[in-house]
Amino acid sequence: MANRKKIKSRKKAEKIKPKKVDISAPKEEKNRLNISAIEEGTVIDHIPTDATFKVAGILDLENHKSIVSVATNLQSKSIGKKGIVKVAGKFLTPDEVNKIAIVAPDATVNIIKNYSVKEKIKVKSPDVIDNVVKCSNPVCITNSEHVRTKFYVVRKDPLRIKCHYCERSMGKEDIKII
Amino acid sequence: MDFKNRDIISINDFSKEELLYILKVTRQMEQKPKDSLLRGRIMAALFFEPSTRTRLSFVSAMKQLGGKVIGFSNANVTSVQKGESLWDTIKMTSQYADLIVIRNPLEGSARLAAEASHVPVINAGDGSNQHPTQTLLDIYTILKTKGTLENLKVGFVGDLKYGRTVHSLVIALSHFNPTFYFIAPDELQIPESYLDELFQKKVKYFKTSDLSRFSREIDILYVTRIQKERFPDPLEYEKFKGIYRIDDKFLENVRKDLSIMHALPRVDEIDKSVDNTPYAIYFEQAGNGIPVRKALLALVLGRIK
Numbered sequence: 001m002a003n004r005k006k007i008k009s010r011k012k013a014e015k016i017k018p019k020k021v022d023i024s025a026p027k028e029e030k031n032r033l034n035i036s037a038i039e040e041g042t043v044i045d046h047i048p049t050d051a052t053f054k055v056a057g058i059l060d061l062e063n064h065k066s067i068v069s070v071a072t073n074l075q076s077k078s079i080g081k082k083g084i085v086k087v088a089g090k091f092l093t094p095d096e097v098n099k100i101a102i103v104a105p106d107a108t109v110n111i112i113k114n115y116s117v118k119e120k121i122k123v124k125s126p127d128v129i130d131n132v133v134k135c136s137n138p139v140c141i142t143n144s145e146h147v148r149t150k151f152y153v154v155r156k157d158p159l160r161i162k163c164h165y166c167e168r169s170m171g172k173e174d175i176k177i178i
Numbered sequence: 179m180d181f182k183n184r185d186i187i188s189i190n191d192f193s194k195e196e197l198l199y200i201l202k203v204t205r206q207m208e209q210k211p212k213d214s215l216l217r218g219r220i221m222a223a224l225f226f227e228p229s230t231r232t233r234l235s236f237v238s239a240m241k242q243l244g245g246k247v248i249g250f251s252n253a254n255v256t257s258v259q260k261g262e263s264l265w266d267t268i269k270m271t272s273q274y275a276d277l278i279v280i281r282n283p284l285e286g287s288a289r290l291a292a293e294a295s296h297v298p299v300i301n302a303g304d305g306s307n308q309h310p311t312q313t314l315l316d317i318y319t320i321l322k323t324k325g326t327l328e329n330l331k332v333g334f335v336g337d338l339k340y341g342r343t344v345h346s347l348v349i350a351l352s353h354f355n356p357t358f359y360f361i362a363p364d365e366l367q368i369p370e371s372y373l374d375e376l377f378q379k380k381v382k383y384f385k386t387s388d389l390s391r392f393s394r395e396i397d398i399l400y401v402t403r404i405q406k407e408r409f410p411d412p413l414e415y416e417k418f419k420g421i422y423r424i425d426d427k428f429l430e431n432v433r434k435d436l437s438i439m440h441a442l443p444r445v446d447e448i449d450k451s452v453d454n455t456p457y458a459i460y461f462e463q464a465g466n467g468i469p470v471r472k473a474l475l476a477l478v479l480g481r482i483k
Contacts (some may be wrong), residue, residue: 139305141286146261165286166307167188169371 010077038067040090042109043117044100051103052083058099058177061087079106099132099177101125105156125156133161136174140166149178181462182480183293186300188308189346193335194353197317200473203482204318207323208469214436216245222275223249224267226258226282226303231442232302232311235467236279236475243472248275270295277478280304292431306342306408308438312441313346315470319463320351320398323437331360331395331410335422336402336447341408342439344402348372359385359392366404366418393432399424401440401460425449439463 045056052072061068066089076082092100092109100107101123111119131148142165144148148163162169179199192200221240225233229251237247247362250256258267264287271278272295280291281302287306288301321327330350334344338360348358348368358376360368360383367385373397377381384392401424424438424447440448440460452458476482 124340137285139283139285141282141290141304143265144284145265145290147265147290163286165289166283166305167190168307 036067036069037115038086038088038112039115041066041086041090041112042092043080043106043112044104045088045110046076046079047072047080047083047085047104047107048083049083052085054103054177055083055100056086056105058103059087059092059096060091061085064090085154095132097121097123098126098129102129102132102159102175103172103177105142105159125153127157128162129153130177134164134176134178135163135166135168135171136176137163137166138166140168142166158164180483182483183298184478185288185298185469185479186310186474187288187292188302189306189310189313189350190299191206192310197314197353200470200477201318201321201472201476202315204469206482207472207476211472212243213477215476216243216479218238219245219277219479220275220454220474221245221247221249222271222278223247223251223302224278224280224282225249225251225273226253226280226287227303229281229302229336229454230324231464231467232281232309236300236302236311239468239471242468245475245476248297249279255394264290265294268299269340271295272297275326277475283464286399289298291357291394298479300361300474300478302474303342306345308342308346309342309453309466311471313350314474315463315466316343316347316400316441319439319459319466319472322462322466323459324397329355331357332410333361333392333396333399334402335361335389335399335424335429337404337418338362338402340364340405341402344368344400345372347400348376352376352379352381352464356381359396360385361387361389363387363418363421365414388458389428390431393428396423396433396436396438398439399432401444403440403443403445403447420446422447423449424452426451428453432457 015056028156030113036146044055052070064087069086071085074082074084097109098174107123109121110117114156129151133143133149133151135142135149140163141147151161152164154160154162159172179196223233223236233251240247268291275297277298278295279300279302280288283305285305285307288299288304292299299310303309317327324330338344404418406415435461436457438457442460444465
């Protein structure tokens, strides 16, 4: 008897259709990035997707103690796909901005104070890159002696730079930040 | 034009006018040698890697002008063995001499030496990068042989990838509206960066692996050795050694006024039978190292203005 009752109630349960509940965000919100705003710090926007983690590396964010958000493959009207890096409690030095310009020439650096953008800096590719890039030529003197490296930008797009010492030129794919 | 205290590091540092001025002084040095022009001056010859022609011709040029020479031709006998940096070696040497001539296998070493030194530095070869005095003697040889540097058709054959003499000569001649023929297997062809530069300068060039293809058009054929020491992999070297050979048979199909150059040493790329033909100018080319280096020594020491 008891078994029959159990089977009946199970069949009844199977008949109950679940109610449709839309738990996703409103349609217009779906494509928006859901990263919390920062009170003070820096947001680097318009980073080419393949350079997003390089920017994080340049800023040594692995060892940063406050909130860091890194997002990549986001839709961008201007550059197709882009990356964004948000760092709480950090303001970039000119040296760091110069380094970012080499891997992300179209990036913008937003300085955030009290949850709002206080300054927007468009990075500029420098004509001379001073002690930022490691020469890819293994027999360049800069890889044997303790020397500040120096490169001249021979072409900005696509980036091509030439070592001041060994005169070897290298493209974006060979660029390694010191 | 004042060259006093100027470093001679890369052919890229010189304008067309400066190159022509150096060649003019070279001619003066050849025609009217001045025995005591550099009396009391000391040249430090720092050769960190082997050299015959370059070192001997620098030493000979300095001595012929009445100067003295100190230095070494083997880095193993120096404090570099104890770990002394190039920077410190040059800082120290520049206290002992009026100018420094340096050969070092590390690329960019001469530029760094010039930054460390307070006396002028002449690059006698920094790895596969630059060898500006070789280039100056090459263009001096061409000028002497052809009477002009303008509008020449110049072929380069052999190792165009690692051959620094080729790279520098291409840059120097590109001031003079040349046409270039780069003859090499794909693996040893001239680096793309040089072709980019030629394209920007609107210099006409052809690339081929076939030595005979343009043989009737070329005014000057610059032959290079396949440099064993520049190959990271010895098997790669074996693949390419002896790939091109200039011999009597090749000379049957060339212009009558073709000039054959080679920076030497050669291995087997030019047959000995070519040496006594009017085409061969490579020994004369080596001889031109003396007046060119005399000119440079006198210019950077401010003895000729």
